[in-house]
Amino acid sequence: MNTLFFTLHDFMVHTKGVTYLIMGGILVALPLFWWFLTERDDEN
Amino acid sequence: MGISRRKFIGCLGALALGQAAGVPGTAKGAAGKEFSGWPDSLGVLHDITKCIGCRQCESACHRVNNLPAPETAFDDLSVLDQKRRTDADVFTVVNRFDSDRPVFVKTQCNHCLEPACASACFVKAFEKTPEGAVVYDESLCVGCRYCMVACPFNIPAYEYHKALDPRVTKCTLCHPLLKEGKRPGCVDACPAGALISGKRDELIAYAWQRIQTFPERYVSHVYGEHEMGGTSWLYLSGQPFSRMGMREDLGTKSAPELTAGPLSAVPIVVGLWPVLLTGVYAISKRKEKIAAQEKQAAVEQAVVQSRKQAQDQLETLRKKWEQEKQSAINFEVKKALEEAAAKDPEPSQTKEDE
Amino acid sequence: MTDNGGQTVRKLWTPFNVIVGIILAVGGVLTLMRFTQGIGAVTNLDNNNPWGVWIGFDLLCGVALAAGGYVTSAACYIFGLKRYHSAVRPAILTAFLGYALVVLALHYDVGRPWRLPYPIFVSQGTSSLLFEVGLCVFLYLTVLFIEFTPAAFEWLGLKKIRAVVVKLTLILTIFGVVLSTLHQSSLGALFMIAPSKLHPLWYSNYLPVYFFISSMFAGMSMVIFESTLAHRYLSRHMDDTHHRQAFGVAMGFAKAAAFVMVGYLSVKLVGIAIDGHWQYLTTGWGMWYLVEVIGCVALPAVLFAMGVREKNLKFVRWAAAWTVFGIVLNRLNISMIAFNYHLPSDQRYFPSIMEIGTSVFIVTLGIVIYRFVTTRMPVLHEHPDYPAH
Ligand code: SF4
Ligand code: SF4
Numbered sequence: 001m002n003t004l005f006f007t008l009h010d011f012m013v014h015t016k017g018v019t020y021l022i023m024g025g026i027l028v029a030l031p032l033f034w035w036f037l038t039e040r041d042d043e044n
Numbered sequence: 045m046g047i048s049r050r051k052f053i054g055c056l057g058a059l060a061l062g063q064a065a066g067v068p069g070t071a072k073g074a075a076g077k078e079f080s081g082w083p084d085s086l087g088v089l090h091d092i093t094k095c096i097g098c099r100q101c102e103s104a105c106h107r108v109n110n111l112p113a114p115e116t117a118f119d120d121l122s123v124l125d126q127k128r129r130t131d132a133d134v135f136t137v138v139n140r141f142d143s144d145r146p147v148f149v150k151t152q153c154n155h156c157l158e159p160a161c162a163s164a165c166f167v168k169a170f171e172k173t174p175e176g177a178v179v180y181d182e183s184l185c186v187g188c189r190y191c192m193v194a195c196p197f198n199i200p201a202y203e204y205h206k207a208l209d210p211r212v213t214k215c216t217l218c219h220p221l222l223k224e225g226k227r228p229g230c231v232d233a234c235p236a237g238a239l240i241s242g243k244r245d246e247l248i249a250y251a252w253q254r255i256q257t258f259p260e261r262y263v264s265h266v267y268g269e270h271e272m273g274g275t276s277w278l279y280l281s282g283q284p285f286s287r288m289g290m291r292e293d294l295g296t297k298s299a300p301e302l303t304a305g306p307l308s309a310v311p312i313v314v315g316l317w318p319v320l321l322t323g324v325y326a327i328s329k330r331k332e333k334i335a336a337q338e339k340q341a342a343v344e345q346a347v348v349q350s351r352k353q354a355q356d357q358l359e360t361l362r363k364k365w366e367q368e369k370q371s372a373i374n375f376e377v378k379k380a381l382e383e384a385a386a387k388d389p390e391p392s393q394t395k396e397d398e
Numbered sequence: 399m400t401d402n403g404g405q406t407v408r409k410l411w412t413p414f415n416v417i418v419g420i421i422l423a424v425g426g427v428l429t430l431m432r433f434t435q436g437i438g439a440v441t442n443l444d445n446n447n448p449w450g451v452w453i454g455f456d457l458l459c460g461v462a463l464a465a466g467g468y469v470t471s472a473a474c475y476i477f478g479l480k481r482y483h484s485a486v487r488p489a490i491l492t493a494f495l496g497y498a499l500v501v502l503a504l505h506y507d508v509g510r511p512w513r514l515p516y517p518i519f520v521s522q523g524t525s526s527l528l529f530e531v532g533l534c535v536f537l538y539l540t541v542l543f544i545e546f547t548p549a550a551f552e553w554l555g556l557k558k559i560r561a562v563v564v565k566l567t568l569i570l571t572i573f574g575v576v577l578s579t580l581h582q583s584s585l586g587a588l589f590m591i592a593p594s595k596l597h598p599l600w601y602s603n604y605l606p607v608y609f610f611i612s613s614m615f616a617g618m619s620m621v622i623f624e625s626t627l628a629h630r631y632l633s634r635h636m637d638d639t640h641h642r643q644a645f646g647v648a649m650g651f652a653k654a655a656a657f658v659m660v661g662y663l664s665v666k667l668v669g670i671a672i673d674g675h676w677q678y679l680t681t682g683w684g685m686w687y688l689v690e691v692i693g694c695v696a697l698p699a700v701l702f703a704m705g706v707r708e709k710n711l712k713f714v715r716w717a718a719a720w721t722v723f724g725i726v727l728n729r730l731n732i733s734m735i736a737f738n739y740h741l742p743s744d745q746r747y748f749p750s751i752m753e754i755g756t757s758v759f760i761v762t763l764g765i766v767i768y769r770f771v772t773t774r775m776p777v778l779h780e781h782p783d784y785p786a787h
Contacts, residue, residue: 013525
């Protein structure tokens with residue numbers, strides 16, 4: 001992760017790319033965690 | 045590579061003057077990170093006061109880039125009577141602006157340090173190379189033309205009349221030549237010394253030195269030093285740039301700085317919106333459940349109550365009925381007794397006696 | 399389908415069909431021209447004005463007006479407002495068709511449409527807001543498609559797979575809202591890269607917020623507007639529930655839209671104040687800005703409010719149409735009218751008749767498909783085998 005960036009543009013392409021991957025992860029993780037959280041709630 | 049065409053002296057002196065001492069064109073990123081562009085990248089300084097409007101640069105550009113010959117020959121200067129802009133097969137144009145004497149300005153891609161076109165492109169078709177040129181990769185381009193919307197200098201052009209493989213076109217700063225260590229075609233062709241290529245940092249210093257040396261010849265502004273975060277092309281002029289159709293209201297914020305805000309809001313929405321919405325959902329569902337429970341409880345109570353009421357009613361009814369029955373019995377008994385008594389009073393008495 | 403086949407033959411030459419037929423034929427010719435002679439042959443686009451009605455109307459207005467999908471499904475499934483249930487399906491269908499047509503329109507507008515998947519699958523230009531828009535529109539189109547499939551499955555009688563999709567309703571709805579928030583606002587943020595080209599009254603750091611908030615009342619107004627048309631022309635395909643709930647839906651959305659519009663006006667005001675742009679309001683552009691903001695947001699909001707107070711469906715319907723018009727005006731202002739405002743008038747863009755024709759063709763295509771679907775699948779009515787879930 002020690003890539004050297006000389007322009008803000010290159011830096012942003014890189015960091016936003018990582019962020020998009022994280023976002024994908026978040027969208028998968030959140031529903032799973034919600035399911036884990038509420039799975040044992042009694043139906044009533 | 046150094047500065048061509050003009051012997052370059054006094055660079056250090058200009059630096060000492062301090063006017064160019066700041067990092068030229070710095071772009072601030074998130075969290076205060078600063079980027080000052082590729083080190084030692086190249087640029088071109090266009091001294092507008094020296095341009096004679098001969099169109100040699102246009103001609104050279106066409107030659108170097110193998111562009112189709114234009115309708116009017118390059119030595120026909122009548123085209124200068126109208127304002128032109130870059131086009132699909134014209135990467136650079138010289139325009140004349142008339143004030144006390146004619147002023148000629150060359151226009152082409154300014155090769156921004158933080159190119160708006162590159163920032164806008166959603167397939168990374170533009171790249172700011174370490175040499176300084178902003179180059180375009182035809183094999184990726186989708187043709188959305190957002191780069192054209194984004195470019196503050198209105199430079200990229202589009203091949204609108206090609207049906208199958210239209211491209212965005214613009215000046216390449218002769219990137220292949222730069223890589224060979226040569227000068228851009230237009231710079232090489234200029235007979236008047238109005239174009240100087242070299243390292244951008246040194247060019248800025250040189251430009252400021254010119255301004256210092258000839259204050260009556262130039263306005264005190266190196267166009268491109270800070271415009272939109274700085275550009276690799278720089279301009280010196282004898283009169284305000286806005287008089288020659290060059291916008292001075294572009295600001296110094298680079299394109300990626302302009303979009304950093306909304307871009308960084310995106311992941312926040314992804315992180316928090318689902319949490320918030322699920323919360324709202326849970327609350328509304330809970331409310332529904334409570335409402336349902338209350339309803340059920342109310343119904344149950346109502347049932348209990350009505351049952352009790354019914355029972356009470358039944359009870360009273362039964363009591364009443366029993367009473368009635370009793371009284372009826374009593375009455376019947378009484379009647380029977382009376383009847384019996386009326387018929388024959390004796391036996392009853394006898395019975396009683398027994 | 400088969401039982402009204404005979405009817406269709408008899409009713410082939412209705413005015414509706416004739417007009418539609420002409421438009422589709424013209425559209426076919428324009429399509430041919432576009433893909434054989436290039437964009438330049440049919441449009442007035444040029445190097446200074448790279449985006450015209452195909453972006454300004456088809457993309458920006460199309461997406462804004464298709465916001466009814468996420469607004470309605472969020473109201474019903476997330477906020478638990480069950481009385482909107484009968485409005486969900488038509489809204490989802492409109493949204494799906496809207497987005498599908500937006501993507502279709504993009505095939506005309508971009509130079510090499512077969513490369514449209516590139517930003518997602520080949521080279522990700524993550525620094526671009528257009529990348530964001532593209533990714534979200536692609537994902538949202540998928541979500542809308544899945545959300546709509548139950549209606550198709552009911553029509554085809556595929557019970558099991560329908561049950562699976564119905565279970566996903568909540569998660570799909572939440573995804574839908576997240577994706578909509580993102581691309582609706584990013585469409586506004588597209589223009590943030592060009593502060594020197596968009597008139598300062600329209601340019602603002604709040605552009606994404608403006609676009610998102612206006613998409614909410616655009617969606618609600620569109621649901622009301624569309625149901626007005628549907629009641630008029632497709633009434634016989636509606637069931638009692640739909641008829642019964644329609645009034646409540648219209649009133650509820652009218653109330654919500656009016657209030658959101660007031661919120662929108664508030665942030666617009668804040669935007670002017672924070673940039674100190676008051677002085678522009680007295681110029682010609684300022685007048686035009688006020689026509690948009692007062693004339694096409696504030697006034698319809700008042701009309702909505704009157705409609706709600708008086709329980710007057712007519713007021714509400716007119717206000718909805720007016721608001722839709724206001725949204726279109728706003729999007730056109732930002733993408734075309736106030737864009738490149740500094741250029742001399744001979745360099746400004748005005749759409750060619752063929753460009754407009756193509757847009758009309760695409761909208762017509764949408765109406766035809768909407769009619770085809772609603773007259774066959776259980777959209778405006780519930781399928782007898784599957785009562786409300
Ligand atoms: S001048 Fe325009 S085309 Fe050239 S690099 Fe800058 S933004 Fe890109
Ligand atoms: S037209 Fe091509 S180069 Fe320009 S932004 Fe679109 S994909 Fe990128």
